[in-house]
């Protein structure tokens with residue numbers, strides 16, 4: 001079976017490529033390298049002892065994408081490509097809608113033209129309405145996201161539902177990720193953000209390695225046990241395995257399926273920092289700063305539906321996440337380097 005991964009050179013895509021290759025799939029990565037390095041894929045090939053096809057191109061180039069789908073006889077697409085920096089999205093809303101929403105329209109057109117009707121989409125827990133009622137099941141109401149990034153994810157969900165209603169032979173999985181973190185346990189591939197990281201784990205590990213002076217903890221007056229935000233951290237390898245299970249489950253089963261991919265447990269920022277310090281043996285200096293606009297007090301998943309439907313659940317712990325994130329960071333203090 002041939003899987004095309006848009007954005008497959010990025011953080012979650014490269015880990016998923018590895019899992020798919022190990023499971024015997026053929027993998028085509030289609031990525032414009034706007035936020036990734038070719039090196040991630042070289043390492044995936046080295047780790048798996050298998051080769052993949054890499055196409056450096058943009059998903060908004062519909063004709064190129066259609067050609068890739070046809071040339072490689074692609075069976076299904078996993079759609080990771082997108083811009084993901086929440087703060088930047090409020091400064092550049094048009095770029096986010098153009099890339100994320102426009103790019104997805106282009107992908108769906110190319111897939112229609114190529115006769116490929118199986119799609120797994122990277123959505124996010126950010127589509128849920130703010131709520132005090134945790135954990136969040138897939139039936140929880142979606143909200144009005146507080147930033148263009150979140151809005152783009154929700155809009156894409158709507159577009160995919162409309163598409164499947166109009167063309168019922170499509171099989172679509174919408175995967176709502178909670179907080180992906182960690183790295184492959186080899187320390188060879190991991191998260192390599194540009195600039196100051198938006199996500200907690202790369203921020204913490206860059207402080208621990210001395211690339212950044214201290215961690216900013218956004219808010220300590222939330223109504224949570226220690227006042228800092230509570231999130232559901234999911235190991236990126238568990239997340240990658242979830243894609244494999246979702247793609248298998250929807251194959252030949254037309255419909256739209258929504259699954260939360262989360263661990264089902266909430267940890268505060270300070271819990272996460274302490275776990276990192278314990279596992280790495282490094283101190284992480286931090287200071288409390290103002291809340292970030294749009295951040296929620298708490299957010300964690302009810303992952304029961306994925307367990308029931310996909311026989312999937314997180315197997316790795318918070319300490320595994322920290323140990324693997326630290327191994328990746330300490331072996332690659334400057335990430336991949338961009339090439």
Ligand SMILES: NC(=O)c1ccc[n+]([C@@H]2O[C@H](COP(=O)([O-])OP(=O)(O)OC[C@H]3O[C@@H](n4cnc5c(N)ncnc54)[C@H](O)[C@@H]3O)[C@@H](O)[C@H]2O)c1
Nearest residue numbers: 007010011012031032033034035036058059081082122124
């Ligand atoms: N990391 C998270 O915390 C998180 C949480 C929820 C959802 N997601 C979603 O998961 C997906 C993957 O996230 P990630 O963390 O691996 O991000 P990432 O930035 O590492 O990967 C995205 C990849 O898409 C590529 N890309 C972007 N625009 C493109 C375009 N127009 N054409 C071709 N390639 C393009 C980038 O070069 C990059 O390799 C994204 O859609 C993101 O919104 C991520």
